Amino acid sequence: MFNKKTLISFLLITLLTTSVKAISETDSLLHITKTSQADTIKIKAFNELVKKVFHYDPQQAFVFSDSALALSKRINNTYWEGITRINKSSLLYHTERYKEGIEQASICLRIFSSLRSELNMAKSYNNLCLLYQAVGDYPTALDFAYQALRIAEKINELSQLANIHNNIGMIYYLLGMQNKSTEYFLKSLDDNIKSGNKQGMAIGYLNMSSIFVEKNELKKAQEFLQKALQINKEFNLNTAIAQCYTQLSNIQYLKKNTDSALIYINWAKDIYLQIKDSLGLATVHYNKSKYLKSSNIHAALEELIIAERYIAPNIDLQQKINIYSALSELYAIKKDYKNAYQSFHFANLLKDSLNDFEQKKKVQEMQIRFETKRMENEISRLQQITETKEKENTQQQNELKRSKTQQALLLFIVSALAIMSILLIAILLNRTEQN
Structure with missing residues (x-):
């Protein structure tokens, strides 16, 4: 059905081509930082370098970010200092330094509030939303998201609206509020379709696929996923491609097509190995173990042992519990009771933490339900005021005519x-x- 070697070779060639292109662009930007006479152009180049390299070399990205920040301070350019700090807060988010990220995003917000730059205020609020979401403070995250939303709606900035709607949808998704998450994921997808943002559309399709997997509507899930995969391949977005393959493997497994599931999960693994994504690799090996469990206990156990090696702070508690629980079960089947008990113990410790987190999450969910209604009412009130003013203006114009x-x-x-x-x-x- 599949020529695996050919497909893997194709993937490796694609990855290599993308890497060469990225290196070429990086060299061009570095040349600008060394030769340009205009400081603002240098700052812009440093910021672009941050975006180019942070996926594979975050430490170097921080060096570029610090250079941009130092230069913007030296020439006393507050605007570019703010832009640099926005990018730095994003970098800190991706490297899981959330507290520092919150500090940077807060400074951004103060800078752009003083400059009355509404677009960048919305971006700052949005970054704060992501950072507070990452530390599990969903009410604060949602509050910042809605503040970003008010500004984005006011200035009618579709790309920001898409990001904000997506982030609100993700908060509701994490809280298990499926209807609300679907509502905002669809809004985000619609924003991206209107603006022609294909990469944003791919994120939307992937999110909707996850929703339909949870609903066990696998046909719809796969349709959305294929759309996401097509776009991600078009733009050579390797992490996103791997995520799509992982999701496709899960869908095939749920359809009881284990062979196809293993093919897709191996494709995902090859990409995650190339980009050194520990979170992706932990997920891949856990899923692979699940697929192999019924046919090859020994191979399934080996996959879980590998998954355990990739356990890191950025893997959510439930995933860790799943890995240790599965390890305990397979060790017990192999009559390795010492490791079975140890894994069982780890899983229980994590469950206690998860229970505390779940209790907190329930309280947050109730708070968010209340806050959401209040915020939506406020937005509705502001819209009514705007509509009333527009009607009054129209009446005045008609009277004037x-x-x-x-x-x-x-x-x-x-x-x-x-x-x-x-x-x-x-x-x-x-x-x-x-x-």
């Missing part, structure tokens, strides 16, 4: 009467002269 029309008509009548009077006088004078 009517007034101008009446004035014009009156002027016409007066002019006509004046002309008639002049003609009448002329006729009378003419008759008088004749007499």
